[in-house]
Amino acid sequence: MTWLDQCIVTIVVEDFFETAYLLESRREPFAIATVISVQGSGSAKPGSKVIIDRDGRVVLGWVGGGCAESTVCHEALESMSDSKVRVIDVDLTDEIFGMPCGGMMQVAIEPVLPKPDLVIAGHGRIAETLAQMGQLLGFSVTVADPGAAPDDFPTADHVFTTGLASAEVELKPGSYVVVATHHKGDHLSLKKAIDSQAVYVALVASRTRSQLIFEYLEAAGMQPEDVAKVRSPAGLSLGAETPEEIALSIISEVVAVRRGGSGLPMAENAAVRQLEANLDQPDHELAAPTLSATVSGKSKAH
Amino acid sequence: MNMFDEFLSRAAALRSEEHPFATAVVVRCQAPVSGKPGDKAIIEADGSIWGWIGGGCVQPLVVREALKAIGDGKPRLVRVAPSQTTEPEEGTVSYTMTCHSGGALDIYIEPVLAKPQILILGRSAVAKSLCGLGKAIGYRITVMAAGAGPEIFPDADTTKQALDLSEVELGRETFIVISTQGEQDEEALEQACRTDVSYISFVASDVKSHKVFESLAAKGIPQERIARIRAPAGLRLGGLSPQEIALSILAEIVQVRKTEPARIERYKPADGKQNQPEAIDPICGMSVEPSQAKYASEYRGETYYFCCAGCKQEFDVHPENYLAASLPNP
Numbered sequence: 286m287t288w289l290d291q292c293i294v295t296i297v298v299e300d301f302f303e304t305a306y307l308l309e310s311r312r313e314p315f316a317i318a319t320v321i322s323v324q325g326s327g328s329a330k331p332g333s334k335v336i337i338d339r340d341g342r343v344v345l346g347w348v349g350g351g352c353a354e355s356t357v358c359h360e361a362l363e364s365m366s367d368s369k370v371r372v373i374d375v376d377l378t379d380e381i382f383g384m385p386c387g388g389m390m391q392v393a394i395e396p397v398l399p400k401p402d403l404v405i406a407g408h409g410r411i412a413e414t415l416a417q418m419g420q421l422l423g424f425s426v427t428v429a430d431p432g433a434a435p436d437d438f439p440t441a442d443h444v445f446t447t448g449l450a451s452a453e454v455e456l457k458p459g460s461y462v463v464v465a466t467h468h469k470g471d472h473l474s475l476k477k478a479i480d481s482q483a484v485y486v487a488l489v490a491s492r493t494r495s496q497l498i499f500e501y502l503e504a505a506g507m508q509p510e511d512v513a514k515v516r517s518p519a520g521l522s523l524g525a526e527t528p529e530e531i532a533l534s535i536i537s538e539v540v541a542v543r544r545g546g547s548g549l550p551m552a553e554n555a556a557v558r559q560l561e562a563n564l565d566q567p568d569h570e571l572a573a574p575t576l577s578a579t580v581s582g583k584s585k586a587h
Numbered sequence: 588m589n590m591f592d593e594f595l596s597r598a599a600a601l602r603s604e605e606h607p608f609a610t611a612v613v614v615r616c617q618a619p620v621s622g623k624p625g626d627k628a629i630i631e632a633d634g635s636i637w638g639w640i641g642g643g644c645v646q647p648l649v650v651r652e653a654l655k656a657i658g659d660g661k662p663r664l665v666r667v668a669p670s671q672t673t674e675p676e677e678g679t680v681s682y683t684m685t686c687h688s689g690g691a692l693d694i695y696i697e698p699v700l701a702k703p704q705i706l707i708l709g710r711s712a713v714a715k716s717l718c719g720l721g722k723a724i725g726y727r728i729t730v731m732a733a734g735a736g737p738e739i740f741p742d743a744d745t746t747k748q749a750l751d752l753s754e755v756e757l758g759r760e761t762f763i764v765i766s767t768q769g770e771q772d773e774e775a776l777e778q779a780c781r782t783d784v785s786y787i788s789f790v791a792s793d794v795k796s797h798k799v800f801e802s803l804a805a806k807g808i809p810q811e812r813i814a815r816i817r818a819p820a821g822l823r824l825g826g827l828s829p830q831e832i833a834l835s836i837l838a839e840i841v842q843v844r845k846t847e848p849a850r851i852e853r854y855k856p857a858d859g860k861q862n863q864p865e866a867i868d869p870i871c872g873m874s875v876e877p878s879q880a881k882y883a884s885e886y887r888g889e890t891y892y893f894c895c896a897g898c899k900q901e902f903d904v905h906p907e908n909y910l911a912a913s914l915p916n917p
Contacts, residue, residue, distance in 0.1 A: 417723050421716065422830050521822070523838055524845025526660075529724035537824055537838040546825030550839060552788070552817040 304336055304345045305397065312399035312425075314339045316361035318392050320348055325388025327377050329353070337361035348392060353377060357392055364396040400425040401543065402457055404483075406449035406474040407465030408432040410528035411489060411535075415463060416441045418536045429454045429474075430466060449474035456481035461539050463519060465489035472498045472505075479511050485542045487519035487535060521548045590638070594627050597637060598699065605701040607632045609653035611640050612695050614664075620690030630696075632657050641667075641692055644894045647876055648682050649694055656698040667692045683871050702727040703760040703844060705837075706784075707743075708750060708775040709767035710735045713790050716833035717764060718742045724837070729755055732770065752778045759785065762840045764820060766790040772799055780812040786843050788820030788836060866891070869909035870898035886910075 308315045320333040328349050335346035335354075341362040348357050353375050360373050370393070377388040403424035405412050412428060419426045420440040428438050429445040438444050445454050449464070450473035456462065462478040462485065464471050471488065475498060478486045488495050495517040502512045520534030521541065541548050594610075601608045613626040622641025629637045630653035640649050645667055652665050667682045668691040705721045707714045710732040721728045722742040730740045731747040731754075740746050747754055750771055755761075761784045765775045768790065776799060779787045789796050796818035803813050821835030822842070866875045875892040877883075882893035886906045893899040902909055 414723055418720060418834070421719055421723070422834060423828065521838060521842075523842040525841060526845065527725065530841050530845075533720075533724050533834075533838060533841060537822065537834060540826050540831055540834060541822075541824040544825030544827075544831065546823045546835075548838075549823050550817065551819040551821050551823055551835070 301334055301336070301345060308336070308338075308344075309397060309399070314365050314396070314398045315344070316364050316394055316396045318348055318357045318361055318394045321372070321391050321393050323388060323390040325377070327353075327388040327390050329390060339365065349375070349377070349390070353390070357394065360392075360394050361396070364394045365398065368396050368398055370395045402427060402460040403539065404429065404449065404454075404456060404460050404462045404478075405465065406430055406463070406471070407467065407489070408434070408437065409465070409467075411465050411532050412463075413437050414529045414532035415465075415535055418532060419539075422536060422540060424461070424539075427454070431470075450477050456483065458482040459484050461485040461543070463487045463489065463535055463539075465519075472501045475515060476502060476505065476507065479507060479515070485539055486515045487538070488515050488517040489519045489531070489535070490517060492518070590627070594629065594638060597629055601629070601631070602699060607657050607698070607700045609656045609696055609698045611638075611649050611653055612697075613640055613692055614695045615693035617668075617691040620692050622692050622694075630654070630657075640694055643881070644873065645692060645694070647879070647894075648873065649696065651874070652680060653696050653698075656696050657700065660698055660700055662695065662697040665694045665696060667694070683873060701758065701760060703762065703840075704729060704758065705840065706731065706752075706755060706757070706761055706763045708732060708763065708765045708779065709770065709790075710739060711766045711768040711790070712829035713768070713832050713836070714764075714766040715740065716830045717766065717836055720830075720833050720837050724841070731755070732767070750774055750778065752782060757782055757784050760844070762786040762844070764788050764790065764836055764840075765816075766820075773802060776800075776803060776816065777806070777808065780808055780816065786817070786840060787815055788817040788839065790820045790832065790836070791818055793819065868892065868894045868898050870901050 305317065316337045318335045318337060320329045320331050322331055323329065329347060333346065333348050335348050335357065336344045337358050338344050341358045343354060343358065348354060356373070356375050360371060364371055372391055372393045375390050375392055377390065401424055403419040404427045405415055406429050408430045412430070416426050416428055416438045417440055426441045427443040427445070428441045429447060429449040431446060431448055433444055433446055435444040445451070447453050448470040450470055456477060458481060460481065460483045462483045464474045464478065464487065466474060467490070471490065475486065475488060488498065490498065499512050503509055516538065519538065520531060521537045523530065523534045523537070525531045525534040537548070540546070598610065609630045611628045611630060613622045613624050616622055616624055620641055622639070622645060626639050626641065628640045628649065630650055634650055634654060636646065636650055640646065648667065649665065652663055656663055663680050664678060665680045665682065669683070702725060704727040705717065707717055707728065707730045710730070714730065718728050718730060718740050719742050728743045729745040729747065730743045731750055733748060733750065735746050735748060737743065737746050763779045763782065763784055763786065765779060765788065767775045776789060780803065791799070800813050804810060820839065821832060822839045824831060824835045826832060826835065866877050866880070868875050869891055871894060873894045875894055877892050880892040882896055882899040884891050884899055884903055884906070891902060893902065
């Protein structure tokens with residue numbers, strides 16, 4: 286957002302929700318900081334809010350001056366980078382400039398990040414299911430393929446009937462790109478995806494075909510380590526057979542990459558294994574305490 | 588009604604009843620054979636066959652391959668030719684045809700299986716997302732929970748308002764996900780434990796599931812039943828939203844379904860027909876079902892079965908020449 290935009294937002298839209306909505310609809314990252322409790326005296330009250338933009342500047346609202354605001358803005362930037370909600374304690378006795386207020390406050394900071402882009406080059410059942418699931422998983426979905434009929438992608442945000450390589454289709458850095466074209470343009474689509482600094486590039490193709498495409502990309506001057514980042518075969522190995530299941534394995538891989546998951550079963554180290562281990566122990570009475578002692582130490586939520 | 592209409596209407600009826608079957612279509616023939624390209628048959632999981640794909644020699648092996656296709660879920664191309672002079676081709680199952688006609692047939696066999704069913708217990712946000720995602724990959728969705736109506740679960744094929752697993756048909760391809768999240772957790776787990784389905788998972792943290800498992804054990808539910816429950820449900824995709832958790836569970840279901848060895852036995856023929864010992868025609872090497880074989884000969888106290896009269900005649904002239912070939916099918 287430009288400085289001028291910011292002024293316009295600040296001046297014209299003084300309403301908190303309207304500002305948040307405006308930023309969100311422009312697909313701008315921002316954070317909301319809300320004072321949730323105050324001990325002692327402070328200039329902000331519980332419920333005081335600020336909206337902080339991607340540069341760490343307050344767009345709207347008040348949570349206190351000086352140090353309080355800079356601490357909140359710093360944490361807001363952190364929350365935008367790790368996309369985690371946090372609650373921070375702000376010590377109001379630390380004021381360096383001016384009179385310390387002498388209180389404490391807790392501030393909850395929530396990042397609001399634009400939906401990531403899932404860009405699908407291709408048409409057909411895999412692409413259709415992938416677009417549908419991408420929308421359900423919170424992605425902004427773009428489909429680009431000469432064979433793509435907009436009717437087949439009712440939930441997609443954008444459908445281009447040109448190939449992904451066409452200048453018409455913009456690829457933002459940080460996108461998730463799946464090339465499932467199965468036709469002669471796929472090497473060009475891949476080249477564009479790699480050049481765009483996508484965080485995930487996958488190619489749906491046979492081993493023979495993907496080998497040919499990788500050879501082309503290297504011959505076209507791409508670095509082998511960049512080419513090696515392309516995931517092919519695409520998707521987690523679920524044993525997928527139908528086009529719908531292949532789409533599921535790809536979107537699962539996309540989410541795992543985005544969220545840092547391993548793709549291994551959740552239950553692997555969990556209570557189930559403990560119970561299984563206990564089956565070997567003949568005495569049920571003995572087994573139960575062992576179970577509680579081992580499991581309580583590690584809690585893994587989703 | 589002509590054959591094609593009847594083929595379609597029978598297939599549609601079996602499909603709507605969720606009965607597994609396989610279709611067999613003659614795709615190529617080399618005269619002289621009695622089957623012609625386009626001839627079709629439907630083979631059900633009990634081994635019964637309707638339609639026409641050629642004469643008696645071909646039928647038993649088509650049934651056999653069809654039952655295999657129903658078992659492993661994979662289509663196959665079956666080639667029945669007079670001799671195996673050519674190299675076996677990838678993706679083709681070859682059989683020897685020695686019956687008098689001397690022709691050759693290619694038959695394409697494709698399984699049509701019932702959709703896998705996901706049975707969701709609970710009406711949580713994860714349950715709702717799982718319903719939508721499961722529908723997107725073409726699985727059949729049944730939701731069971733107090734207050735779970737079609738208005739909350741528009742994508743579900745069936746909704747049941749009370750938690751009672753005896754109300755649902757549970758097959759080998761049923762996957763139970765318990766996403767009650769506080770509403771009737773134990774009742775749902777207890778009922779699921781008592782079923783024999785191959786996948787049961789519980790959407791909960793380690794701590795929570797451990798506590799509930801302990802109370803199930805205290806109720807006298809055997810440990811080996813409780814240990815079948817996967818908790819926390821799903822693969823580690825790292826996501827935290829209900830949609831991401833639902834996706835991780837669906838991915839786990841597909842993985843379990845496609846990689847667990849139980850898959851081969853998904854559909855056992857009801858009357859055990861497939862398990863009958865097969866006899867080998869000592870002349871042509873074809874397998875023959877003794878119970879249905881029309882041609883048989885006694886020689887030195889053993890009974891030999893043949894696919895056709897020609898083989899029997901040949902055997903009867905010089906039985907001693909063919910004994911080595913009649914060892915049981917490995």
